[in-house]
Amino acid sequence: EPEVTQTPSHQVTQMGQEVILRCVPISNHLYFYWYRQILGQKVEFLVSFYNNEISEKSEIFDDQFSVERPDGSNFTLKIRSTKLEDSAMYFCASSGAGQGLGYTFGSGTRLTVV
Amino acid sequence: DAKTTQPPSMDCAEGRAANLPCNHSTISGNEYVYWYRQIHSQGPQYIIHGLKNNETNEMASLIITEDRKSSTLILPHATLRDTAVYYCIVGPYSGGGADGLTFGKGTHLIIQP
Numbered sequence: 001e002p003e004v005t006q007t008p009s010h011q012v013t014q015m016g017q018e019v020i021l022r023c024v025p026i027s028n029h030l031y032f033y034w035y036r037q038i039l040g041q042k043v044e045f046l047v048s049f050y051n052n053e054i055s056e057k058s059e060i061f062d063d064q065f066s067v068e069r070p071d072g073s074n075f076t077l078k079i080r081s082t083k084l085e086d087s088a089m090y091f092c093a094s095s096g097a098g099q100g101l102g103y104t105f106g107s108g109t110r111l112t113v114v
Numbered sequence: 115d116a117k118t119t120q121p122p123s124m125d126c127a128e129g130r131a132a133n134l135p136c137n138h139s140t141i142s143g144n145e146y147v148y149w150y151r152q153i154h155s156q157g158p159q160y161i162i163h164g165l166k167n168n169e170t171n172e173m174a175s176l177i178i179t180e181d182r183k184s185s186t187l188i189l190p191h192a193t194l195r196d197t198a199v200y201y202c203i204v205g206p207y208s209g210g211g212a213d214g215l216t217f218g219k220g221t222h223l224i225i226q227p
Contacts, residue, residue, distance in 0.1 A: 004157075033214060043158060043201075045214030056213060091157045102148055103215070105157030 002026040004106035006092050012112045013082055021077045021109045023092030031095040032075045033103065034067065036060070036088040043091070049075065082113045117141065118202045123222040132189040134221050136202030139183040147178060148205055148215065149187045151198040158201065158217070161187065197225045 005024040013019050025032050034046040047057040049067055066078045075094075079086055089110050093103040119137040126132040138147060146165050150158040162169055162176045164185070169176045175188040189196055201220040206213045 035214070035217075037155075042219060043152070043217040045216065048214055058214065089155060093157070102150070102160035102163055103158075104160065107157050108155070110155075 002104065004092055004094055004104050006090075006106035006109050008109060009107070010110045010112070012114060015084060015113055016081050019079050019082055019111065021079075021090050021092075021111070023075045023077075023106055024073050025075055025092065025094030026096070026104055027073070029094035029096045029104075031055075032067075032069070033093040033095070034077045035091045035093065035105075037091065037108075038085075038088045046077075079111075082111075084113050087111060087113045117204045117216070118218055120200075120202050120218065120221045122219065123224065125224050125226055126189075126192050128194060128225050128227050129191055132187075132192040132196065132223055132225070134187040134189075134200050134202075134223060135184065136187070137184045138202070138204045141182050141204050145204045145206060147176065147182075147185050148203045149174070149176065150201045150203065150215075150217075151196075152201070152220070153195075153198040161200075192223075192225045194225050194227060196223065198223060 007022045032049045035043050037043045045058050047061045047067055048055045064080050068076050089108045091108045092106045095103050117140055146163050148163040149161040152158045162171055162174050164176045164178050178185045199220040199222050201217050203215050205215050
């Protein structure tokens with residue numbers, strides 16, 4: 001069964017440092033997403049991406065965040081200057097749009113900012 | 115905010131059917147009902163979705179009331195591996211498109227041996 005792959009599974013970074021979280025979506029999917037989940041809280045939508053541009057973003061996705069699809073397979077989330085409150089699980093998802101299968105989520109990257 | 119209301123937790127005996135209710139009284143005509151689950155801290159897993167007809171797949175059945183204001187997810191023969199948080203989500207189209215999904219707190223289903 002096709003999977004969304006995320007790397008790394010764990011990342012520890014110092015406050016103020018830049019981090020890049022990586023995702024390989026399912027190959028024939030067209031829509032890509034990032035979500036985050038702070039420990040013990042709800043899964044929150046960050047951003048959606050289609051046709052090489054952002055389609056929708058939430059209030060959480062401020063200027064510190066950016067996304068990119070640098071090649072035909074990877075989808076990245078960059079946090080420019082991490083804050084303690086950025087510590088969370090970050091989930092990548094992809095969707096085939098109209099295929100009726102919903103999203104496929106990756107297993108997540110646990111980001112810890114110290 | 116999530117447009118759905120779910121009980122925070124439920125118990126079910128292993129081997130029995132687990133029936134998870136969801137209220138979505140403000141659902142609009144073009145919105146689907148999606149169910150996802152999250153086992154421990156893994157990524158959410160898609161289970162099933164529907165618009166107005168009842169749906170069944172290899173994982174579960176979805177029963178949507180005629181007025182579409184509520185639905186029930188049925189796991190026909192629950193196993194210990196079905197212990198998870200189950201999210202009922204109302205969203206656009208059929209899972210694709212640009213819109214993000216709004217997750218609520220879900221129902222923590224605990225399958226008892």
